[in-house]
Amino acid sequence: MRALAAVVLVLVSVACFAQADYAREQRWADEITPAILVGDPVTLASPSGRKFLGIYAPNQKAQAGVIVVHGLGVHPDWGLINPLRSQLAEQGYATLSVQMPVLAADARGDQYPPLFPEAAERLTVAVAWMRGKGHRKIAIVSHSLGARMTNYFLNQSSAPAIDAWVSIGISGDYTDPATFKAPILDLYGEKDLPAVLAGVTQRRAAIERLRGSGQVNVAGADHFFRGHETELVRAVKLFLDRATR
Numbered sequence: 200m201r202a203l204a205a206v207v208l209v210l211v212s213v214a215c216f217a218q219a220d221y222a223r224e225q226r227w228a229d230e231i232t233p234a235i236l237v238g239d240p241v242t243l244a245s246p247s248g249r250k251f252l253g254i255y256a257p258n259q260k261a262q263a264g265v266i267v268v269h270g271l272g273v274h275p276d277w278g279l280i281n282p283l284r285s286q287l288a289e290q291g292y293a294t295l296s297v298q299m300p301v302l303a304a305d306a307r308g309d310q311y312p313p314l315f316p317e318a319a320e321r322l323t324v325a326v327a328w329m330r331g332k333g334h335r336k337i338a339i340v341s342h343s344l345g346a347r348m349t350n351y352f353l354n355q356s357s358a359p360a361i362d363a364w365v366s367i368g369i370s371g372d373y374t375d376p377a378t379f380k381a382p383i384l385d386l387y388g389e390k391d392l393p394a395v396l397a398g399v400t401q402r403r404a405a406i407e408r409l410r411g412s413g414q415v416n417v418a419g420a421d422h423f424f425r426g427h428e429t430e431l432v433r434a435v436k437l438f439l440d441r442a443t444r
Contacts, residue, residue, distance in 0.1 A: 218302075223304070224300070224301060227298065231275075235276060237289075238255055239254070239256075240253070241255050245324055246320060246324075249317075251300075253297045254276060254295070254296045256294045257293050260291065261291065261293040262291050262292060262444065263334060263335075264292070264293045264295065264334030264337050266326065266339045266340070268299060268348065268349055270342045271311070275296035275298050279367075279423055280342065282429075282431070283296075283431070286432045290432075291436075292338075292439065293334060295328065308347075311344060314348075315351040318348035318351065318352065319355055322349065323357075336362045338365070338439055338442065338443055339363075341364070341366060346367060346368065350366070350369065350374055360380065363383075363411075364381055364383045365384045366384065367424075367435075368388065369387075369402070370392065370394035370398065371397065372402055373402055382410060382442045383412045384413055384438040386417065387414075387415075388416070388421050389416055390421045390422075391420070399416075402414065415438075417430050417431060
């Protein structure tokens with residue numbers, strides 16, 4: 200009986216963690232929108248009517264629209280996402296950084312897969328929104344868990360076509376790489392997380408068939424590219440310049 204109770208407790212805990220924390224999203228939005236320096240906050244909505252935050256930084260001569268996707272449990276202006284979305288906008292791209300669904304602050308990455316379908320819905324909305332702004336070519340730049348969410352999105356047969364994907368610090372291997380159609384840049388830091396470094400060879404093999412794809416290791420960088428943001432943005436821009444021209 201005691202063992203059964205323990206199993207039930209675990210299942211209840213997992214179920215609780217699997218519920219997106221929309222109140223936390225709102226707190227993030229309330230905190231960051233007054234401090235946005237590059238771009239403007241926009242409100243997007245999924246087919247269910249669920250609203251979520253985006254930060255759009257236009258560029259009148261944009262070569263492409265770039266959707267920027269953050270990692271585990273954070274927001275669309277957090278850490279390395281800020282230099283990516285703002286500097287790419289200054290260097291020839293329009294960017295839309297989007298809020299992904301989050302769990303409670305103490306949730307682990309392995310508790311997020313139940314939220315991947317909602318993340319895929321948000322990416323579908325983001326692609327359509329950017330096309331509505333007149334961007335003929337669309338790329339996605341995503342970090343860590345956000346790259347896992349993008350991987351799931353691209354695996355769906357209903358996913359809208361994109362022109363390039365930059366996957367930054369994704370752990371392990373890619374899922375269902377045969378479904379990928381656009382060139383991919385697999386980008387990671389020399390001092391990245393063990394799970395990221397362990398999958399380097401498998402990921403390189405997975406994207407070899409995709410013309411224009413490649414893999415870049417940023418010397419000295421950790422998982423969050425602290426102190427290496429310039430090199431990060433440079434590597435992303437070089438790839439996007441080729442992939443979206």
